[in-house]
Amino acid sequence: MDQQQISAYLLKNGVRPLQKRVKIMNYLVSKRNHPTVDMIYSDLIHEINGLSKTTIYNVLNLFVESNVALALNIEGNEIRYDADTSAHGHFKCKICTGIIDFRIKKEEMPVPMLEGFRIDEQHYYLKGVCSFCANKIEA
Amino acid sequence: MDQQQISAYLLKNGVRPLQKRVKIMNYLVSKRNHPTVDMIYSDLIHEINGLSKTTIYNVLNLFVESNVALALNIEGNEIRYDADTSAHGHFKCKICTGIIDFRIKKEEMPVPMLEGFRIDEQHYYLKGVCSFCANKIEA
């Protein structure tokens, strides 16, 4: 995904592709690290002159409203953002705090019998210790 | 579940059944409303003389560590607590902010192929509009 494709993608989803928005979306899709606002800020501040943290909040909130990003609530004290809006699960490691994706087939997602409910979002996440950290502990 | 049973339950799980702990656990199991700390506080302050919000935080953190309560991270700005530690899903209504349970059979829970990972917690939650609120909007 280059800048052009990202601009087109935003436009298609009703988001005007302004410079900072494109840069932030580009960051999300290229790093795929489910970052916090602070992670985005400390990485992009070098690249974008005079970037404000408030702008990142504004842009991410816009992305979520426009369905081009997901807000992940896994830990109570932070929101993680994800440009992959398809149905998939997340694993958060308690040790390294990293979040990794795992695929779930849509038909594997349990569908509850909630008559008359409108379901907008489905979230499935796990917490534990990743294999990398588990090995380190063992050693 | 009366006070006696709650005391025994806490004791069995390594939590000394002090008065306020029993009252707070009793609140959780009898109301089953997935409350925030503030909800618990404003309800119990009438019943327990000189209750501090800090105590509720302390007790709930102890409950979670001792696996007699779950901390639910559904919205980024609040933690909800649940005395039902069995595997089940949650639905949060955007309108009335209520959280309701739905059963998921354990074998329905998708198990990702994460080789070498230690999985401690599994969370599945939905967001949308409950049938009650959906009807009100329609009318």
Place this chain on the structure above:
DNA sequence: CATAAATTTGTAATCATTTCATTTATTAAT
């Protein structure tokens, strides 16, 4: 009862996020 240990309390600190007024950039009109 006396003493030690654990718990509770209230205040202050922390930290992520939002609000808001001002400044700057972008678009549309002249």
Place this chain on the structure above:
DNA sequence: ATTAATAAATGAAATGATTACAAATTTATG
């Protein structure tokens, strides 16, 4: 191309949930 109107970005201050911490109180132990 200027200008006016609109939208976006900025930074400082406010908010709100949670935690830290020291002092006061309660509970357990001898």
